[in-house]
Amino acid sequence: MENLPTHVADRLQALTFGDRAVAYLYVDHALVLIDAGGQLGPYELGALRHGEPAVEQVAFLEGMLPLVESPYLLPSIEVAKGRVADLHFWSDEGGVWVVLLEVTTERDATRRLQQKAYDMTLLQEKEAAFNRRLEAANAALLATQRELEASRDALLLAHEELRAQSDELARWNKTLEERVAAQVGELERVNRLKRFLAPSIADLIVSSGDESILKRHRRDIAALFCDLRGFTAFSESAEPEEVSELLHDYHAALVPLIQSFEGTLDRFVGDGLMVFFNDPLPCPNPAERAVRLAVAMRDAVAALATAWRQRGHNIGFGVGVAQGFATLGEIGFEGRFDYSAVGTVVNTAARLSDAASNSQILVTSRVASAVGDLAELSNIGTLEIKGLSRPLTVSNVVALKFEEHQVIFLNRQTR
């Protein structure tokens, strides 16, 4: 302010400092406050005690004294609430001067700008953090979507596999049903055939699939008829249950024999049975087989007759065997077919059976000549047979000649 008139200097000072609070402190080398002045009140320094330690009275001096650098500036210090000052330090021989030059207005202006800048920066940081979280969530979402797609693909694959398995199962079921139907049909045919054929032969025909053999045809067969002597009298006097039991024992003894000799069982009629050989499957020496069966039957019924006699029933057994051509095949109507033989040979065998007395096996001359080497025969003579123009020469089979033949057939029976 040198060389300036006082009123100019005062004006300049007013323009420079305006309403700023300006104060000063003077602290000696012993850190004792020796002077203070200016506008100390706004800085809450109005009660300073001269002659006492300065640092204890002025907080911002803590650590600043002794001054290691002069001059020294601490800008923008909020010394008291709402009062900001630049602190100017410098030293002289007597101590350290401190001038407080208020900059509250400047600080507030700076703070407003800085506040906006920081608010903006914080907003950007939050936005960036939000974006990072959003990206992470998006990535997680994409990963989940990929997993879902993979799961869906796996599910579709499993569904396809399941459907394929289901289709295959349906095919299996259809095949199974067809096989069951075929087997049921086969069983029905077998059961039908078993009614008159040995089970093994019935199985053979069914398994061959060729049932044309059962069509009507002519063939040379050996026919066997047998029945019980005295049965009519017995059935008239006995209880029906007793008759039924006797017939059951009788059939149970004979039917297995017929099957073991592979004879074709034509019919049961009460105590009468008709069997023939060489049809529907051909066999060598049908007459021989028929005679062997007749002998076996006679032996079996003889064993039963012993028991029957013990119960007071005098029942015998007679057989007739003849050989010749007959017409054979299924006879009957839908749902009720029988395989049967029709012809003179059948009648002849039946008549011989009727003519036979107990234990007799009456055979025609043709049968007798066929089994001459096998069986011991006795000539009965001639018999008038109803339906035949000429009398027949008839023989009775007394026994089989060779025991081993019987053994062979016995073994076949138990097979």
Place this chain on the structure above:
Amino acid sequence: MTAAIQKKICMLGGFSVGKTSLVKRYVESVFSEAYLTTVGVKIDKKSVTLGDRVVNLILWDLAGEDDMSSLRMSYLRGSAGYVLVADGTRPATLEMALSLRRRVEAEHGPLPFALLINKNDLREQWAISDGDLEELRRNGCWVRSSSARTGEGVEDAFMDLATRIVR
């Protein structure tokens, strides 16, 4: 009772980490949701009793560090210790706090300090893991989580630092 002593402690850290709020919580036991940036320095005083000694802590709350303005090391002259503050939700502020520590030590040598990871009340938003804090502890840092909003860890941090300064 021994005569009172005074110790200068500076609050350092990035902007908006909660330095002013921590001082306000410690000195006045209050918290304000409003954020008001600090320009220059704000000085506060807190008296504590350590054993039979009253210690007046002169707390220099320094303006936050940012990309544009750098810490005036002149403010730290005569400081007996300092508090480094970071914001748990902003990992960059921890890097800044550790950088400030290196600069202070380069200028003023090793001083007692406490590192506060602030805003523990927003723990679910934290981006600093417990593993990071454990790593700092293993490296010799006195580090705690704190919350100026709830007061968690604030008193302990200043008392512990004051004790180490006076020791």
